[in-house]
Amino acid sequence: MKLATPTAPFVRTTRTVRWIMGMVLLTLLPAAIVYCINFGWGLVVQFALAALSGLVFEALALTLRKRALQPALSDGSTLVTAALLAFSMPPLAPWWLIVSAMAFAILLAKHLYGGLGMNPFNPAMVGYAVLLVSFPAAMTQWLPAASISTVQIDFLQTLLSILSGHLPASLDVNLLSTASPLAALHSGLALRHTMDEVLATPTFGNIAGAGWEWVSLCWLLGGLMMLALRLIRWHIPVAMLTATALCALVMNTSDPGQYAGVLFHLFSGATMIGAFYIATDPVTAPGSPRGRLYYGAGIGVLTYVIRSFGHYHDGLAFAVLIMNMLTPLLDKLTIPRIYGEA
Amino acid sequence: MHNGLHLNSFKHLCDEGNINIMPAPDVLRLSLQQHSDTALHPCVQQGETVAMGQVIAKPDSTLGAWLHAPVSGRIHAINDKSGDREIVITNDHHDRRAATCMPYPDWQTWSSPELIDHLAKGGIAGLGGAVYSTGAKISAHLKHRIETVIINGMECEPFITCDDHLMREHATSILNGTQILLHASGAQNAIVAIEDDKPAAIHSMRDALQSLDDTRIQVRILPTRYPGGDEGQLTKQLLSREIPRGQLPSAIGVLTNNVATAHACAQWILKGEPLISRIVTVTGHGIHQPFNAEIRIGTACKDIIAFCGGYGDDIVTLIMGGSMMGKALRNDNDTISKASNCLIAATDIDISPAYIEQPCIRCAECANACPANLLPQQLLMHLRNHNINAAVELGLRDCIECGCCDAVCPSHIMLASRFRAAKLQLHHQ
Numbered sequence: 001m002k003l004a005t006p007t008a009p010f011v012r013t014t015r016t017v018r019w020i021m022g023m024v025l026l027t028l029l030p031a032a033i034v035y036c037i038n039f040g041w042g043l044v045v046q047f048a049l050a051a052l053s054g055l056v057f058e059a060l061a062l063t064l065r066k067r068a069l070q071p072a073l074s075d076g077s078t079l080v081t082a083a084l085l086a087f088s089m090p091p092l093a094p095w096w097l098i099v100s101a102m103a104f105a106i107l108l109a110k111h112l113y114g115g116l117g118m119n120p121f122n123p124a125m126v127g128y129a130v131l132l133v134s135f136p137a138a139m140t141q142w143l144p145a146a147s148i149s150t151v152q153i154d155f156l157q158t159l160l161s162i163l164s165g166h167l168p169a170s171l172d173v174n175l176l177s178t179a180s181p182l183a184a185l186h187s188g189l190a191l192r193h194t195m196d197e198v199l200a201t202p203t204f205g206n207i208a209g210a211g212w213e214w215v216s217l218c219w220l221l222g223g224l225m226m227l228a229l230r231l232i233r234w235h236i237p238v239a240m241l242t243a244t245a246l247c248a249l250v251m252n253t254s255d256p257g258q259y260a261g262v263l264f265h266l267f268s269g270a271t272m273i274g275a276f277y278i279a280t281d282p283v284t285a286p287g288s289p290r291g292r293l294y295y296g297a298g299i300g301v302l303t304y305v306i307r308s309f310g311h312y313h314d315g316l317a318f319a320v321l322i323m324n325m326l327t328p329l330l331d332k333l334t335i336p337r338i339y340g341e342a
Numbered sequence: 343m344h345n346g347l348h349l350n351s352f353k354h355l356c357d358e359g360n361i362n363i364m365p366a367p368d369v370l371r372l373s374l375q376q377h378s379d380t381a382l383h384p385c386v387q388q389g390e391t392v393a394m395g396q397v398i399a400k401p402d403s404t405l406g407a408w409l410h411a412p413v414s415g416r417i418h419a420i421n422d423k424s425g426d427r428e429i430v431i432t433n434d435h436h437d438r439r440a441a442t443c444m445p446y447p448d449w450q451t452w453s454s455p456e457l458i459d460h461l462a463k464g465g466i467a468g469l470g471g472a473v474y475s476t477g478a479k480i481s482a483h484l485k486h487r488i489e490t491v492i493i494n495g496m497e498c499e500p501f502i503t504c505d506d507h508l509m510r511e512h513a514t515s516i517l518n519g520t521q522i523l524l525h526a527s528g529a530q531n532a533i534v535a536i537e538d539d540k541p542a543a544i545h546s547m548r549d550a551l552q553s554l555d556d557t558r559i560q561v562r563i564l565p566t567r568y569p570g571g572d573e574g575q576l577t578k579q580l581l582s583r584e585i586p587r588g589q590l591p592s593a594i595g596v597l598t599n600n601v602a603t604a605h606a607c608a609q610w611i612l613k614g615e616p617l618i619s620r621i622v623t624v625t626g627h628g629i630h631q632p633f634n635a636e637i638r639i640g641t642a643c644k645d646i647i648a649f650c651g652g653y654g655d656d657i658v659t660l661i662m663g664g665s666m667m668g669k670a671l672r673n674d675n676d677t678i679s680k681a682s683n684c685l686i687a688a689t690d691i692d693i694s695p696a697y698i699e700q701p702c703i704r705c706a707e708c709a710n711a712c713p714a715n716l717l718p719q720q721l722l723m724h725l726r727n728h729n730i731n732a733a734v735e736l737g738l739r740d741c742i743e744c745g746c747c748d749a750v751c752p753s754h755i756m757l758a759s760r761f762r763a764a765k766l767q768l769h770h771q
Contacts, residue, residue: 012748
């Protein structure tokens with residue numbers, strides 16, 4: 001009789017990293033569908049580009065590092081990075097933008113530090129920040145939501161536009177320039193319009209931007225699903241949303257003409273996807289509950305500050321990267337009290 | 343306790359029926375490493391005839407537990423040199439009792455040191471797993487004043503039901519043992535702690551307590567959650583106090599003993615029966631008839647398996663102990679020691695398949711599960727970097743090796759076994 005001699009414990013969870021990543025992607029599905037309904041097929045093409053190029057970069061890095069391909073390629077982490085970047089890209093951004101973002105994310109941010117689990121910075125946010133700094137114009141060409149748009153672009157037009165780098169002829173470039181609600185708020189206020197005037201434009205929808213508020217709602221829904229499935233814990237999203245909301249409340253109360261309200265900040269831009277899908281990346285976040293509260297709150301405050309006072313329309317990516325830098329410190333400062341410790 | 347886990351207990355496999363008495367086999371092999379606190383030295387010669395209950399090995403420390411012949415027969419061989427130090431006895435199947443085995447009904451007139459000394463001579467040791475000599479343990483605890491004796495009937499680890507059955511069938515003996523331990527330690531009160539998944543045992547213990555009418559003793563029911571039976575978790579739940587790091591439970595006036603240890607105390611003092619057998623849960627889907635049986639120390643696993651009808655076809659691993667902290671055996675020649683509470687013939691229904699380790703994604707589920715409130719993912723990082731001192735600073739020594747971290751890790755990293763190895767390395771430094 002041949003007996004296997006594993007070491008205790010002999011009971012282990014059936015959850016795997018691949019299952020977790022797969023479930024994270026599944027919970028993004030409602031948001032993806034609503035996104036496509038509002039902004040066309042761009043997300044699908046961007047995700048396909050990001051996923052494919054990401055896996056190629058992953059394989060390249062693993063080969064250079066002389067590591068086994070199969071475990072890392074099938075763990076699903078690259079697909080999650082791809083999905084987060086795809087949601088961050090203007091739908092019709094040319095193909096080389098997201099491919100180069102994935103190159104920075106996978107080759108530099110992830111594998112230069114040792115691959116999954118070793119990277120100090122969120123790979124998707126590194127890739128996104130590189131694009132935002134290097135190609136600010138291309139990165140702000142958002143499409144208006146279908147509900148307020150006069151132009152509809154089908155899948156083939158979308159694909160051709162992204163692959164060729166030329167916008168469809170039917171599309172007016174002016175339509176693109178200020179279509180994101182956060183950007184519109186920036187430019188509107190810069191032109192000395194009042195908050196009420198800016199918010200009255202169709203871009204702003206009901207509370208936080210036509211189309212965007214629905215996508216944000218789906219991100220929130222997906223986030224709640226992840227909490228229910230225990231894919232993430234509550235500390236980071238609750239801390240981040242509370243911090244952003246508090247900042248918005250204080251500033252909006254003090255000067256409603258200059259600063260948008262709580263709901264606008266919670267449901268516009270990357271707040272929701274950030275709170276549930278980006279800030280919760282366990283690799284780059286602190287491990288202790290207390291550390292995660294500080295970390296989430298830091299991201300919430302910084303996002304608001306960069307958004308409201310900075311040059312960039314949204315602040316999430318930089319907020320996450322800054323707090324990533326503080327993660328080792330937070331880990332050190334928030335070591336939980338050991339059993340029996342005074 | 344907010345940490346720890348709800349585990350699939352598998353206790354139903356071995357829930358029904360009474361405790362069997364397994365006939366002693368023809369040959370018994372008794373390890374000379376029975377007790378974790380001290381080594382044993384043989385005090386019999388090869389070829390010598392021994393009586394059941396006769397002392398065959400003594401420890402080199404005072405108050406260490408003695409070792410007795412579990413059967414009458416002949417000393418077949420003594421291996422005192424290297425490797426598996428053991429005494430081999432051939433059984434004459436007469437169970438002729440040694441004259442030295444006599445009851446002491448007047449124990450209440452004894453002093454505490456006399457009683458402690460006598461417990462060691464009866465071979466009494468902790469039967470919950472650690473196997474410290476009970477005499478030596480009480481003596482060490484007496485540096486502080488002991489107020490409360492906790493009698494541990496939690497049995498939180500999956501598969502194991504021997505303490506459950508012991509409480510069902512020998513409740514009075516456990517309470518008598520509790521009285522002996524109260525006397526030996528000078529404590530004022532005792533708490534018998536039982537997890538709420540053992541209604542029959544709770545009922546039986548409460549009935550016995552009512553008949554005994556000893557107001558010093560109470561039975562307390564605690565929620566079922568692994569590792570609720572850990573000494574530290576138990577004091578926290580029962581007394582809302584934690585054992586200070588690196589100190590004995592007596593630092594907060596507590597002495598903990600297992601229900602089986604209390605039973606063994608009573609058997610020795612009141613009936614004159616030294617610790618030569620123990621109740622073992624033999625379970626798992628890999629054998630035909632799981633059961634609890636009273637089995638002599640030194641019985642080989644293969645004899646036990648044969649007694650319960652042999653293996654099924656699909657046994658993968660043979661585990662001595664529970665599924666969280668047990669040890670996988672290389673073969674079934676290993677014998678029952680005082681520590682052996684459970685033998686699992688495990689199939690892939692009982693245990694998880696062998697997973698390949700993936701990188702740690704720092705999800706901190708291990709930290710959420712850790713009952714000692716450690717950060718297993720950071721301990722792992724330091725140990726991988728060969729920085730054992732940093733791991734010690736983060737509480738490596740406070741790890742109770744319960745395995746909760748492994749059980750929840752989605753990367754299937756073997757954490758507890760690394761911590762075990764590192765602690766062993768510290769111990770030998």
